[in-house]
Structure formats: structure tokens, C-alpha cells
Amino acid sequence: MRRDTRSGLLDAAQIRLAEHGYAGTSIRDLAADVGIKESSVYKHFRSKQALLEGVLERAEERVAATAQALGVSVDDPDAAASTYATIDLGHLTAVAEGFLQMWLHDEEFVALRRLLTLEQYRTPAAGTLLRQLVVTQPLAFQSQIFARLIDAGAFRPANPEATALAFWGPVLAILTLAGEQRAEAEARRLLGIHLEHFRATHVTDAATQGEES
Amino acid sequence: MRRDTRSGLLDAAQIRLAEHGYAGTSIRDLAADVGIKESSVYKHFRSKQALLEGVLERAEERVAATAQALGVSVDDPDAAASTYATIDLGHLTAVAEGFLQMWLHDEEFVALRRLLTLEQYRTPAAGTLLRQLVVTQPLAFQSQIFARLIDAGAFRPANPEATALAFWGPVLAILTLAGEQRAEAEARRLLGIHLEHFRATHVTDAATQGEES
Numbered sequence: 010m011r012r013d014t015r016s017g018l019l020d021a022a023q024i025r026l027a028e029h030g031y032a033g034t035s036i037r038d039l040a041a042d043v044g045i046k047e048s049s050v051y052k053h054f055r056s057k058q059a060l061l062e063g064v065l066e067r068a069e070e071r072v073a074a075t076a077q078a079l080g081v082s083v084d085d086p087d088a089a090a091s092t093y094a095t096i097d098l099g100h101l102t103a104v105a106e107g108f109l110q111m112w113l114h115d116e117e118f119v120a121l122r123r124l125l126t127l128e129q130y131r132t133p134a135a136g137t138l139l140r141q142l143v144v145t146q147p148l149a150f151q152s153q154i155f156a157r158l159i160d161a162g163a164f165r166p167a168n169p170e171a172t173a174l175a176f177w178g179p180v181l182a183i184l185t186l187a188g189e190q191r192a193e194a195e196a197r198r199l200l201g202i203h204l205e206h207f208r209a210t211h212v213t214d215a216a217t218q219g220e221e222s
Numbered sequence: 223m224r225r226d227t228r229s230g231l232l233d234a235a236q237i238r239l240a241e242h243g244y245a246g247t248s249i250r251d252l253a254a255d256v257g258i259k260e261s262s263v264y265k266h267f268r269s270k271q272a273l274l275e276g277v278l279e280r281a282e283e284r285v286a287a288t289a290q291a292l293g294v295s296v297d298d299p300d301a302a303a304s305t306y307a308t309i310d311l312g313h314l315t316a317v318a319e320g321f322l323q324m325w326l327h328d329e330e331f332v333a334l335r336r337l338l339t340l341e342q343y344r345t346p347a348a349g350t351l352l353r354q355l356v357v358t359q360p361l362a363f364q365s366q367i368f369a370r371l372i373d374a375g376a377f378r379p380a381n382p383e384a385t386a387l388a389f390w391g392p393v394l395a396i397l398t399l400a401g402e403q404r405a406e407a408e409a410r411r412l413l414g415i416h417l418e419h420f421r422a423t424h425v426t427d428a429a430t431q432g433e434e435s
Contacts, residue, residue: 033244033245033246127340144398145399167423171418174395175419177392178388179392181395185357188342188353205384210380210424
């Protein structure tokens with residue numbers, strides 16, 4: 010079953026690249042992982058670099074799926090804005106905590122994040138994908154949502170892009186701190202004070218009263 | 223001159239580790255870099271891992287020196303607070319732009335940042351140092367400064383730690399974006415809107431009027 014072998018090779022490559030980096034990953038080990046001869050690997054991938062590119066290509070699809078799952082896809086900001094029109098601290102907390110949960114505990118996401126981190130200097134496409142996953146995509150989506158909330162009077166007048174940076178920048182700093190230390194309790198504490206501060210500095214009294222009524 | 227050889231080996235190791243990672247760095251190449259025999263390397267370092275540890279040890283001192291150079295050392299927050307008592311947007315901009323400048327253009331810092339990034343999963347000490355350099359140290363320092371500015375009425379009442387996250391989190395997100403793409407103009411644009419937004423949401427009118435008079 011050639012297609013399964015190909016997919017198995019991509020799985021194995023993703024794991025080894027995330028664990029040992031490009032230089033520490035060999036075609037021989039990957040062949041052993043999926044139980045084929047080293048020479049058979051080349052029926053599916055021309056080179057180790059081609060295997061890496063296959064992993065990145067698949068990762069790109071998963072990045073898009075991840076954004077959808079977290080409700081931060083930019084496909085339809087208008088539809089999302091109607092959800093976010095009734096935004097409250099709980100809502101923002103859920104988005105940020107969903108990302109934190111995935112960042113720390115989703116094995117697939119952790120492997121992908123490590124792989125992109127390790128490959129970013131050698132393979133520019135990996136760096137682009139990493140930035141897209143953790144910065145560009147969330148910021149673009151949030152800017153659009155916050156623009157609508159500012160227009161609707163639920164948020165105080167402000168630059169929507171700056172508002173998105175004020176929301177997402179601290180979340181990223183907290184994720185960086187939590188990252189590999191598994192300092193999860195501290196991360197959750199900081200997330201709590203960040204979200205409370207963001208609400209106090211950005212959400213209007215009218216919107217807050219709306220929540221309470 | 224044994225001491226120069228040792229220091230030369232550390233320099234060469236830092237460059238190669240930043241460029242190729244641990245697995246992609248060989249004792250043989252390092253020996254060639256400094257013009258000694260492979261076996262002579264072992265007079266200075268027991269193993270490749272020992273060389274890495276030497277690089278990290280030296281990096282730790284440089285991280286402290288960097289914080290001093292940027293005026294974000296936590297040695298004496300009281301002394302710093304008197305400087306920051308007259309803080310204005312220009313001042314904050316200078317700190318953030320100093321970091322951006324170093325992040326993108328200081329070869330030594332760029333190599334160190336790459337090395338720590340690549341080593342963070344294999345060597346926990348590298349991850350700790352990376353987080354200290356880019357998150358923990360700046361946040362701890364800023365929390366103390368902002369606490370004093372809030373007490374002095376220059377900043378609006380707020381949680382100082384949340385205020386530090388609101389200042390530094392977006393800077394980190396912007397640095398991540400600028401990172402390897404050399405998207406420097408875009409980074410400076412975002413830094414400008416972030417700093418203006420931070421001033422508007424945190425600095426009191428009294429402090430702003432003080433600046434203007």
C-alpha cells in the first residue's frame with residue numbers, strides 16, 4: 010500500500026524532525042520506522058529535503074484546520090463578528106485557553122511547533138508557516154473582529170490592529186514562558202491577569218453592563 | 223596560548239551551533255575552524271556537549287550585559303524608576319527600538335538567539351536562558367518600573383504585571399514577525415502603532431500634560 014507508506018514516512022519524518030532536527034534525522038532511521046528498506050524511501054521522496062517539504066505541505070493544511078477549530082479562521086470575519094458581538098471576558102478567555110491547551114498538550118501541534126521552530130533558519134518556508142500559525146493569522150483575524158466591536162461601541166475607540174496586538178502579544182509571551190517548562194499554573198495565572206487587564210482597558214462600560222443585565 | 227584556543231573554540235562553536243544545530247556541528251569542523259588537530263580539542267573540552275555548555279555559560283554573562291546595555295537590568299529598579307519617572311512615549315520607543323535593532327542587526331545577539339532557539343528542546347538550560355533573555359527578564363524589570371509609575375500617578379491604576387505584559391507582549395509578537403524575514407519596515411510601523419496605543423491606554427492625562435509643558 011504505497012499511499013500508506015508515503016503517509017507513514019511523513020508521520021515518521023515529522024516526529025524525528027521535531028525531535029532531532031534536520032541534521033539529526035536520517036533516511037535510514039525513517040525507513041526503519043516504517044519497516045521498509047532505505048532504498049524504498051526514494052520511491053516516495055527524492056531526498057530528505059523533499060520529505061521535509063512534504064511534511065511542511067501537510068502542516069500548512071493542518072495550520073488552516075487548527076485556525077478553524079479554534080474559531081479564529083479569517084474565512085468569514087462577518088459571520089465571526091456576529092458571534093463576537095456579544096464578546097465578554099469568558100469568550101476571550103476561552104479562545105486564549107484553547108490555544109494554551111493545544112500549545113502544551115496537543116501532541117500533533119507540539120511536534121509541528123517544534124519542527125517549524127527548528128527548521129525556520131534553514132528552510133524559510135518553515136519560518137513563514139510558524140509566524141503564520143502563531144502571529145500573522147491570529148492578528149489578522151482579531152484585527153477584523155475588534156474593528157467591528159469598536160464600530161459597535163462594545164470596545165473603546167482604538168486602532169484595531171493595535172488592539173489585536175494588545176490582546177495577542179501578551180498571550181504569546183505567556184505561551185513562550187509556559188512552553189517547554191510546563192509552567193502551566195503560572196501561565197494560567199498570567200493569562201487571567203492579562204485578560205482582566207485587557208477587558209478593563211478595552212471593553213466599554215456599556216458592553217460590560219450589557220453582560221451583567 | 224591555551225586560553226585563546228579555548229575562547230576561539232567557543233566562538234566557533236557558537237557560530238556553528240547557531241547555523242547548523244547540535245547534530246550538524248562536528249568537533250572536526252571546530253578544530254579546523256581554529257586551526258588545531260581534532261584530538262587537541264579534547265584538551266579544552268571533554269565532549270561536544272561540554273563545548274555547548276561552555277557556550278551557554280558565556281551566553282549567560284552576555285545576557286546580563288545585554289540587559290544592562292539596554293537599561294533593563296533588574297539590579298536596581300529604584301535607580302531606574304527615577305529615570306523612568308519622567309517616562310514618555312519617546313522613552314518607551316527608545317527601549318523597544320533598541321531591542322528591535324539588536325534583535326535584527328547585532329550579529330552576536332542574532333547568533334545567540336538562534337543557538338538558544340535551536341537548542342531549547344535538547345538542552346533545557348538553553349530554553350531557560352532564551353526565556354530569560356526575551357521574556358522573564360524584561361517583564362520582571364518592567365513590572366517594577368510600571369508599579370512605581372502607577373504609584374506616582376503617571377500611569378493609570380492597573381496591575382503592574384499586566385501592564386508589563388501589555389507593553390512587552392506586543393513587542394515580542396512584532397519581533398517574531400520581523401525576525402528572519404527582515405520585515406523591518408513593517409515591524410517599525412507596528413511598533414509605532416503599539417506604542418501609541420499603549421500610551422493612550424496606560425499613561426494618565428496628567429503625565430502627558432507634564433510632558434507637553
